[in-house]
Amino acid sequence: STVQLHEQPKIETQLPTPPEPVTTPEAPPSPSQPFHMIPEPSSEIPAYSGYTFWSSDFHISPIADLKDIFAQFKMDVIDQSLSGHCKIMKPPTCQKGLKVLNQKNGIELDTRKKNGCPNNVKRDFFNAYKDDKPFKNVDAF
Numbered sequence: 804s805t806v807q808l809h810e811q812p813k814i815e816t817q818l819p820t821p822p823e824p825v826t827t828p829e830a831p832p833s834p835s836q837p838f839h840m841i842p843e844p845s846s847e848i849p850a851y852s853g854y855t856f857w858s859s860d861f862h863i864s865p866i867a868d869l870k871d872i873f874a875q876f877k878m879d880v881i882d883q884s885l886s887g888h889c890k891i892m893k894p895p896t897c898q899k900g901l902k903v904l905n906q907k908n909g910i911e912l913d914t915r916k917k918n919g920c921p922n923n924v925k926r927d928f929f930n931a932y933k934d935d936k937p938f939k940n941v942d943a944f
Contacts (some may be wrong), residue, residue, distance in 0.1 A: 853877030854942040859904055861886050863896060885909045902931040933943065 856878065858866045863886045870880045882896040885906050889897035898904075903924065912921035932938040 853879060855879045855881065855940055857881045857883070857938070857941045857944045859883045859885055859898065859901060859909065861906075862890055863888050867892065868897075871923060881937070902935075903928045 841872045860866055883898040884896040912924040913919045914921055
């Protein structure tokens with residue numbers, strides 16, 4: 804007996820052609836053409852003169868590092884340190900004339916007192932500084 808093998812039909816596989824793009828990509832801007840237009844300074848919006856940060860912290864090193872970095876960008880730091888080590892900084896960064904906060908209530912905000920609530924210190928701080936002229940010029944804390 805003879806076994807006959809049937810040949811498999813050849814199937815030609817052809818990948819579909821990708822569709823043409825709907826729009827052609829824009830040419831990149833020439834070196835003389837800016838990527839975006841910066842509006843002219845307006846009398847309504849003050850020109851950038853750097854930000855002012857307020858720090859009343861118990862750690863002298865992190866804010867010292869930030870002061871070095873921020874100085875490159877014309878940013879000021881009002882450093883009212885509550886740290887016991889503020890005297891070793893040159894110049895010393897110990898708080899002067901700071902209202903409400905001090906080394907005793909600055910970390911725990913009086914929560915160790917009987918029925919102590921941090922909201923009391925927060926409220927006192929707000930009331931002490933809400934009309935303070937230098938404080939109104941601070942951008943971040």
